[in-house]
Amino acid sequence: MNAIKEHAIGLKHNIVTLILLSFAGSIIYGLPYFRTYYYDAYQQMYHLTNTQIGALGSAYGLLGVFSYAIGGILADKFGAKKLMIFSLTATGLGGFLHLFITDFHMLVAIYLLWGVTSLLTFWPALMKITRMQGTEDEQSRVYGIFEGGRGVFGAAHLAVATAIFGFFQARTLPALGIRWIIVFYSVAPLILAVIFAFLIKEPKAATAQSAAAQSAAAQASAAEVSANTGTATAEADAAETAETAVEESAETAARESGLTLHSALALLRMPALWLIILMVFTTYSIRMSIFYFAPFSSNIVGTTAVVAAMVSAWQQYVRPFAAPGGGFLADRIGRGNAMTGGYILMGLGTALLFLVLRMSGTAQMVMLVFACSIVYFGVFSNYGLLYSFLTEGGVPLGVYGFAVGVVSTVGYLPEVLCPLLAGVTLDKYAGSTGYFIYFGFMIAMTVIGLALSVLWTNTFGRRYKQQQIREREAKARADRAASSAKEDTVLVASVTKGPVSGSAATVTAGSVAGKPQTQLG
Numbered sequence: 001m002n003a004i005k006e007h008a009i010g011l012k013h014n015i016v017t018l019i020l021l022s023f024a025g026s027i028i029y030g031l032p033y034f035r036t037y038y039y040d041a042y043q044q045m046y047h048l049t050n051t052q053i054g055a056l057g058s059a060y061g062l063l064g065v066f067s068y069a070i071g072g073i074l075a076d077k078f079g080a081k082k083l084m085i086f087s088l089t090a091t092g093l094g095g096f097l098h099l100f101i102t103d104f105h106m107l108v109a110i111y112l113l114w115g116v117t118s119l120l121t122f123w124p125a126l127m128k129i130t131r132m133q134g135t136e137d138e139q140s141r142v143y144g145i146f147e148g149g150r151g152v153f154g155a156a157h158l159a160v161a162t163a164i165f166g167f168f169q170a171r172t173l174p175a176l177g178i179r180w181i182i183v184f185y186s187v188a189p190l191i192l193a194v195i196f197a198f199l200i201k202e203p204k205a206a207t208a209q210s211a212a213a214q215s216a217a218a219q220a221s222a223a224e225v226s227a228n229t230g231t232a233t234a235e236a237d238a239a240e241t242a243e244t245a246v247e248e249s250a251e252t253a254a255r256e257s258g259l260t261l262h263s264a265l266a267l268l269r270m271p272a273l274w275l276i277i278l279m280v281f282t283t284y285s286i287r288m289s290i291f292y293f294a295p296f297s298s299n300i301v302g303t304t305a306v307v308a309a310m311v312s313a314w315q316q317y318v319r320p321f322a323a324p325g326g327g328f329l330a331d332r333i334g335r336g337n338a339m340t341g342g343y344i345l346m347g348l349g350t351a352l353l354f355l356v357l358r359m360s361g362t363a364q365m366v367m368l369v370f371a372c373s374i375v376y377f378g379v380f381s382n383y384g385l386l387y388s389f390l391t392e393g394g395v396p397l398g399v400y401g402f403a404v405g406v407v408s409t410v411g412y413l414p415e416v417l418c419p420l421l422a423g424v425t426l427d428k429y430a431g432s433t434g435y436f437i438y439f440g441f442m443i444a445m446t447v448i449g450l451a452l453s454v455l456w457t458n459t460f461g462r463r464y465k466q467q468q469i470r471e472r473e474a475k476a477r478a479d480r481a482a483s484s485a486k487e488d489t490v491l492v493a494s495v496t497k498g499p500v501s502g503s504a505a506t507v508t509a510g511s512v513a514g515k516p517q518t519q520l521g
Contacts, residue, residue: 011134011142018133018142020199022149024192025126028088030157030185031095032060032114036291037158037309038165038181040298041174052104054423057288059108061415063115068412072124072405076398080125081202087122088193095186099179124404127387129200131400139388140335144327147384151319158313160184166306174305263399272393272460273403275452279339279389280411282449283382286346288418289442290315290379292426292435293372300432301356301368311372318376326381327388334465335385335392336457342385343453345378347446350439357432382449386411389456392464 011018035042035053043053074083094113101107134142161181168177267273294312297303303311330338352371359367387404395403421441426434 011138011145014133015145017200018130018146019149020192020195021126021130021133022146023153024084024088024189024196025130025146026150026153027157027185027188027192028091028118028122030161030188031091031098031182032111032118033291034161034181034185037161037294037312038174038178038305039291039295040305040308041165041169041178045175045178046102046104046107048104049423050426051420051423054419054421056107056111057419058416060111060115060119061412061419063112064119064412064415065409067116067120068124068405068408070405071120071122072402072408074121075124075128075401075404079202080129080401081196081200083121083125084129084200085193085196087117087125088189088196090117091122092186092188092190092193095182095189098182098186119408123408124401127404128401131387131391131397136391137331139391140327140330140385141324142327143386143388144324144330144384147323147327147380148320148325151316151321151323151380154316154319155313157185157188158316162306162309162313165309169306263396264402267395267399267403268406270393270395272389273395273406275456275460276386276389276393277407277411279382279449279452279456280386280407281413282343282445282452283379283386284412285414285418285445286350286375286379286442287383288414289422289438290372290375292422292438293375295426296353296435297368300435301364303365311369314369314372315376315380318373319380322377322380323384326384329381330385330388334457334461335389336453336461339382339385339453340450340457342378342382343446343450345374345381347378347443347450349374349376349378350442350446353439354436378446393460394464 035056039053042048043050048056071083091114094110094117097113098107098110101110130142130146131139133146161184164180164184165174165177168174168180291312294308297311298305298308326338326342329341349371352367352374356364356368356371387407390400390403390407422438425438428434429437
């Protein structure tokens with residue numbers, strides 16, 4: 001039996017938990033990334049160059065590179081709920097520490113700390129719990145709704161942060177606005193950690209409940225068969241069926257409850273895993289690059305800092321529609337095809353940014369927002385699908401945390417590379433030239449990603465689709481066979497319990513005596 005169906009009772013039963021997970025997956029990254037929305041103010045407040053700001057992001061991402069795989073193992077070995085509560089608490093406390101630090105090297109240390117608390121101990125655990133909120137057939141929707149929820153909450157807390165910043169900037173106190181944003185993003189995860197302590201369940205509990213439910217269902221089925229047949233043989237067969245179901249459930253739970261060296265090596269030999277890693281790498285390259293739309297807007301297009309922040313924050317308003325939309329679309333046309341569409345949107349939107357400086361006035365702002373919106377839609381449509389490919393690629397739940405760690409370790413390298421690449425490029429090539437060079441890199445990533453998604457569709461995607469068709473056909477045959485057997489059982493039971501004729505009684509009596517008798521007129 002499939003792991004997902006054993007560990008989850010369905011999306012509709014877990015929607016509240018999924019919403020809380022979305023909130024956590026959004027708010028914890030407010031502190032590591034808020035600098036990108038208020039780029040100029042943050043840069044001036046701490047007297048940083050573009051390269052130094054890029055170095056902060058790279059320090060955060062670099063620790064994540066070494067943390068993801070370890071975090072995946074921790075998620076498989078220890079309680080995911082405990083890891084998430086620790087992560088939220090430590091991240092919030094790190095934010096308060098940030099209030100008292102201005103030295104660049106100490107800022108690097110703070111970002112390294114956040115790399116541990118929001119990446120190592122948090123992300124793999126979050127992904128493992130999220131996967132368990134739906135069945136295998138619901139995975140695209142689960143991750144789509146999860147990412148969409150992150151977008152809703154992201155839009156909400158960015159609106160609050162922007163209001164805070166706008167309030168103080170209007171009074172020519174942008175530095176004070178930055179400080180209060182840090183306070184806001186520090187308090188929120190601490191409050192959420194308390195909520196998680198009472199409302200979130202550990203995955204192991206879900207596993208035990210699933211096994212118990214299967215046991216109860218098997219026993220109920222045994223009782224029904226016994227009642228219909230009324231025979232000792234049927235009762236014995238039914239009892240054996242129930243016992244077998246319970247044993248299989250226990251064996252599956254045991255098999256998928258931990259990570260072994262053999263299962264880890266088997267995972268690393270899966271070609272599907274490495275194709276997923278490359279798709280994550282290309283998508284995340286664009287994901288990390290869209291943060292530079294804000295300084296492009298203010299420094300090159302000439303908008304105010306607040307407008308530039310709103311252009312960047314607009315991504316969080318697109319996200320709630322793009323991520324679930326991509327998930328539902330993937331369930332209809334296939335994950336690989338949906339990813340292909342996302343890459344096309346990312347490439348098209350980035351190409352349109354080259355036209356912005358050829359315009360002026362309202363037309364320029366419309367084109368800027370339109371181009372950014374297309375990129376945002378493609379990014380978050382794809383971003384919401386990435387981890388559902390692990391299910392389509394056949395990754396077992398028992399090594400899922402480790403798989404997320406491996407994928408994140410390599411796939412999230414743009415967390416390290418893109419800030420440095422962008423910072424060095426923008427410092428070396430002044431004005432629009434540096435941005436256009438970097439936009440060219442973004443387009444190259446979308447072209448590579450497009451080729452990867454097409455390859456997936458024609459290999460693992462096609463194989464998974466054929467497997468699903470075979471499983472549905474087998475289930476239909478089993479249902480028909482079970483229905484036919486039940487009808488035969490009811491017929492036999494009705495004949496056995498009906499009136500017994502004299503002839504039947506005579507024959508039965510003779511048979512019991514070991515001497516079959518012939519009915520005499």
